[in-house]
Amino acid sequence: MRKVCVVITARPSYARIRTALEAIRAHPDLELQLVVAASALLERYGKADEVIETEGFDIRRKVYMVVEGENLVTSAKSTGFGLAELATVFDGLEPDMVISVADRYETMATAVAAAYMNIPLVHVQGGEVTGSIDEKVRHAVTKLADIHLVSSAPAAERVIRMGENPHAVHVTGCPSIDLARVAAEAEPRAPDEVLKDYGGVGADFDLDNGYVVVLQHPVTTHFEEAGDHIRETLRAVDGSGLPTLWFWPNVDAGSDATSKGIRIYREQYDPQNIRFYRNLRPLDFLSILINSDCIIGNSSVAIRECAYLGVPAVNIGDRQSGRDRGANVMDVPHERAAIADAITAQVKRGNCGSDELYGNGDAGTRIADVVARAPLTIEKRLTY
Amino acid sequence: MRKVCVVITARPSYARIRTALEAIRAHPDLELQLVVAASALLERYGKADEVIETEGFDIRRKVYMVVEGENLVTSAKSTGFGLAELATVFDGLEPDMVISVADRYETMATAVAAAYMNIPLVHVQGGEVTGSIDEKVRHAVTKLADIHLVSSAPAAERVIRMGENPHAVHVTGCPSIDLARVAAEAEPRAPDEVLKDYGGVGADFDLDNGYVVVLQHPVTTHFEEAGDHIRETLRAVDGSGLPTLWFWPNVDAGSDATSKGIRIYREQYDPQNIRFYRNLRPLDFLSILINSDCIIGNSSVAIRECAYLGVPAVNIGDRQSGRDRGANVMDVPHERAAIADAITAQVKRGNCGSDELYGNGDAGTRIADVVARAPLTIEKRLTY
Amino acid sequence: MRKVCVVITARPSYARIRTALEAIRAHPDLELQLVVAASALLERYGKADEVIETEGFDIRRKVYMVVEGENLVTSAKSTGFGLAELATVFDGLEPDMVISVADRYETMATAVAAAYMNIPLVHVQGGEVTGSIDEKVRHAVTKLADIHLVSSAPAAERVIRMGENPHAVHVTGCPSIDLARVAAEAEPRAPDEVLKDYGGVGADFDLDNGYVVVLQHPVTTHFEEAGDHIRETLRAVDGSGLPTLWFWPNVDAGSDATSKGIRIYREQYDPQNIRFYRNLRPLDFLSILINSDCIIGNSSVAIRECAYLGVPAVNIGDRQSGRDRGANVMDVPHERAAIADAITAQVKRGNCGSDELYGNGDAGTRIADVVARAPLTIEKRLTY
């Protein structure tokens, strides 16, 4: 019985990995040890811990570790304090392996703690290319990890080229596609129905004639420009007049500036076609996406889930640059006019058809499978 | 005037990088900000901070960060607390770049803090191959770093193959060779003269007819076996009857077991040909090496400085495995007989001649030069 | 030249101690070392660091230490991480004494760090009685402190009864009264004029015919009830129909619930006589108070500054219970009707005349004076 410790540090990470958690929990040879930490415990990021417990998972440890400030100093400090505490957590839980998901800054705490404690580290979603601090985090975690569960064939190739042992690299697809598939195969639901419990703020309008979705996160290496960047998007979207559902960014250095930019714009211009929402439950969010005409911003959802779902995407700036993408994506810089033109083009285009670049919806099961049978080793070295 | 922050976390790292520190301090376009942390502040590792100040460097901040326990949990915790504090340090000092040296576990604290705070990170001595946790740390730091100052051409090639931009990779040689060159070119000194102030413990014997040097560190991934490993070496060296100068290991998870193994052996067998020493000043240690017949153990000094100096080396176990080596090195497993045979062979062999694999003694100047003129950027991505 | 380190952890603490900071900075025998930490660095608490620098103080170190969560766990964690970092700060600054202000939870970090490092600790505002966690913090800091600068004669008596050396106890008055005196003696300003830059949210109304001020903080030992408590006050104030300026609470475990309670009430009832503000500059806030008909809530301002200013106060609940008070205060429980009745009575009453219970406006100078000449000792013991 392998004890598999998964550290969830943010609500989106939970959403992304959930089908893998279910598969691990259900696997006869695996014991799931769930640790919830960082923004996943915080009210203003939707208290993922409560969601997780509601959805029937047992949380073994909770670690508050986000140092307030939302700047670059506190990103580093949060990671440090988290690393120190996760060491105690792993010492207590004695897992046979630790799973770290993707590339958020605080995942480095999980990765370093596991690596330093000689616990085999499984990294989910390595090998992708994006730029920004995520890029550094992702590849650094790859170099700390013993087993690599990647989302796509090109990602696998890159992990191997970085000097990792090919036998330790497994293409499982991205578990976020599992949920996208569930959402796509579910009974269709009217957007108003989906949203009615969430109490967004802003304009009120009819969703029946189509709408677009916006999700734009701050980019840590453009910390100073976050305010300007969000303003360009706000102007383009406001100017389009299209009914818009806008979702708040998650926690990162700079989210203050992004959130502030949104607040200032709202107070100044009170855009009549935008309604703002905080965290939706993942299936609800996917359902909203499936029904949308276009997704705008810099979220990986546009690249990943929307490839599978065929939803046209306007991807702004360089946060996703380098990431493998399907035909649904149109890239634009942080310029009002370019954003506006792309929105028009993409909305006109309609659904692009499914692309299985990031998997076909069985990643959770595949992950549990590898986790249950992969050799547990902590010794590795560059293959060249 | 670029502000260059160098974080020294251990006495050996200081010794290794010292000529670069001098060159940076002397450079008209650079301001050196020296931070001393971790075991470099501790009495039982020779209080490098006092050495550093004695040698005329100004220490800008001191950060106690080693959590006591010398096990894997505390390695992780120390790194975490160090990371959190170094963030505050960098926030206060506002360096234009941060230099992190080599691959000790706690260097990850420096690397993550700098990377997360968008401060260009310079990594000295990336691209080498060794196995053990150092391997993971080293390559993870490479993926966090923006500028790579490597010791050898093969190391440069590996860093580039890992996906780093070739323009950011500079072969400077290893600054430890600078000191080795100074030692080699200095007036010869009798070993007794060099050692007379250090007060080692153990047997007393004549050094005039030759002697060997032992330096064996614990290996974190063989934590449990550290006691057995050191015992094999002790037996082989004891059995050889050769006059032996044995140096205590530095701080690492497991050093307790190594140190304990030494203590137990001494109490049981009281070997009459071994004398034990703690930290020597670097030039004194090099002088001792130059005069020795052979170095035994698993220290990188045997691979690096001794290549340049031509001192024969018996390298035990896998701590240095994978590292590029010159003709002076003979590799053996942790087995008494193999170690003993290799000692006999190497002592007989005599000096092997200088090999410039790790540089020719001007690494410090080269490093300062790159640091002064390299473009400062924090944006990077995989080259493939 | 005594180096005097003052640690400011919150905007209200800065406001309270500011005249002492000025007097210390101006004193020929003292060097002020200002450290800004915790919520004093955070945007949502008004970034006191920027205010402090704007007002001409030099900040020697900044320490982010608030762990996000605003619950009891994070109060403890923030204090712990702050303590660890302040130790490094004191080690670097080498102050001759450290000043800790009042009784906020995070002041324990300052007090413990100084006491453990054998740095004489000066506690400002000990000896008061309030209940709640502040009570425990305040008296615990008294037992760690070497010099006590208290606000009133009864406070001095209590500190001495707790076993402190009478020679180490000095009645200086509360420095917050210094500002109150400045405000009282300043040219009168119309409230609209004072508020015009602050951009509060909520109802718009005329302030010329009088208004009341509300400031109600969560109480950590009634964490669960914070929502109910704020609602009673909201109802009473809403029901009174009086023009009301309401100020948001500061950071504490529970402030989430209080702030949330306010937000929910606003959304449900949209009270037409209440306008909400965040941090005002201290003199602006005092000017608003001087012109108000009554202060409502549980802030110490009502007890302290308003005693000196003669502003009638409705003090709700037990946060201030036990604190010495002047004739201006009327105490009520967390009950809508009692609060409403007290508001009516106090508004009718008008200004109560100045009471110098907490000093007469020269506390800053007195504090600097004691700090400059008090014997520096760290040895003490119970006097009985």
Next chain:
Amino acid sequence: MRKVCVVITARPSYARIRTALEAIRAHPDLELQLVVAASALLERYGKADEVIETEGFDIRRKVYMVVEGENLVTSAKSTGFGLAELATVFDGLEPDMVISVADRYETMATAVAAAYMNIPLVHVQGGEVTGSIDEKVRHAVTKLADIHLVSSAPAAERVIRMGENPHAVHVTGCPSIDLARVAAEAEPRAPDEVLKDYGGVGADFDLDNGYVVVLQHPVTTHFEEAGDHIRETLRAVDGSGLPTLWFWPNVDAGSDATSKGIRIYREQYDPQNIRFYRNLRPLDFLSILINSDCIIGNSSVAIRECAYLGVPAVNIGDRQSGRDRGANVMDVPHERAAIADAITAQVKRGNCGSDELYGNGDAGTRIADVVARAPLTIEKRLTY
């Protein structure tokens, strides 16, 4: 079923509180949650965690928290990191009350974490008087604690005078006396028999004609003088020629200097009447004490257990000054001659008879009893 969390941070604290732990574990209404932290986990302080587990206790959490350096900075940092982690521990264990023992510096971490998290805090051994940092810690913990379990009537009186509610103060006696009573009532054992497994270092001599015991800790407020102080004692004891069993000090800022002083003296003078030991099991140590002619140093054992046992004590310096003492104690300054004279006088004197000042041996049961029935409250305020 009350969940009672006890945090053990050092081997001597465990020894002192053990009978209370047993009584709590055996009590039908109590669940013991044992947390082991700080030096209690460290090899060089005798790994109390292993002792604790060997003795049948279940350890719920282990927290490494000692920052290496053994100076005042690291005392503060250790406490800070410990506080931060204990908050997580209490959040996970959800105890109904927390017990903190005595006055070591790191107990402040336990006390602050419990107080800030609104968990009723029980303080064992408050109200005593000693001077040095322990004095500040002890009374600060008293001001944070809700229930006081004191060792003696004078201690109870002092806690009450400090403003604590008399109903919350219980005289239980000191649980260390429970063990002393067990030892006193046990079958007598020859000292050689007791010591034979411990392997001390130093001189070898006969214990049959009597011997003395030395136990001297560094004093944090005389950090600089620790070396001088220990040397005076070493000289006096060496000069006495009496067979001497000397026990190493525990961890504290300064222990380096004390330990170093001992090591230097040994190397210089090689005293022929002194044998050095590390941690003995408590009953073994008590047995050694019972048979000794005198205890020398500054340990509380001389004041406390030896009062009950009637063993004459030479108490050196001010570490125990202020502490209530029986007739067995003779106080001397850190002066060789005074120490030597006192040793002679006390050895001549013989056993002084039992004094129940610190209890009569049922403290463990009494503590469990109070813990099981005391009202659980976290609200308190000064009684004056």
